[in-house]
Amino acid sequence: MSIDPIDDTLWADIQRVQAEVYHQFEPENQATLRSKWLASPDCCFVARTRQDDPARPGVLAYLLAHAWHSDTPPKLYQPIAPGAGTGHHLFLHDLAVSRRAAGLGLGRQMVERLLGRARRRGFGQIRLVAVQGSVPFWRKMGFEPVPGAQASASYGSDATVMRQVLRATGP
Numbered sequence: 001m002s003i004d005p006i007d008d009t010l011w012a013d014i015q016r017v018q019a020e021v022y023h024q025f026e027p028e029n030q031a032t033l034r035s036k037w038l039a040s041p042d043c044c045f046v047a048r049t050r051q052d053d054p055a056r057p058g059v060l061a062y063l064l065a066h067a068w069h070s071d072t073p074p075k076l077y078q079p080i081a082p083g084a085g086t087g088h089h090l091f092l093h094d095l096a097v098s099r100r101a102a103g104l105g106l107g108r109q110m111v112e113r114l115l116g117r118a119r120r121r122g123f124g125q126i127r128l129v130a131v132q133g134s135v136p137f138w139r140k141m142g143f144e145p146v147p148g149a150q151a152s153a154s155y156g157s158d159a160t161v162m163r164q165v166l167r168a169t170g171p
Contacts, residue, residue: 013059035079039066060101
């Protein structure tokens with residue numbers, strides 16, 4: 001198993017994982033997902049098996065995060081315009097882990113990698129919108145609900161805006 005940067009060859013696998021994981025709303029199209037990656041490619045990655053592991057082929061999980069300029073989360077289904085992925089904090093747009101990888105700890109590993117990268121890049125916090133009952137997972141990862149914060153209705157009725165304040169680390 002490895003966690004690697006996203007490249008242009010992985011989008012079909014990423015979309016397959018997305019379609020498998022999200023059942024409360026429509027998956028985003030490839031152009032929208034790619035816009036998140038293009039905004040901050042060093043904050044986006046996949047977990048995948050080695051090519052010699054036929055038991056779990058391809059991408060098993062992905063994480064997309066990008067710099068963001070507002071405390072209000074971006075809406076689903078809207079691409080990030082070129083140059084708009086800048087700002088004072090990181091927005092964790094999506095973490096999806098295939099059922100084929102259940103129990104392997106890939107979600108935790110990917111979030112820990114993102115936390116390290118965010119600290120090194122000097123972000124003060126990471127924000128996200130928890131959906132589909134995922135608040136307990138995000139709490140375990142050190143995120144807390146943001147009092148009074150609202151997400152777009154596109155995230156569904158159980159959406160919760162959460163954040164983790166980061167402490168800077170050395171180089």
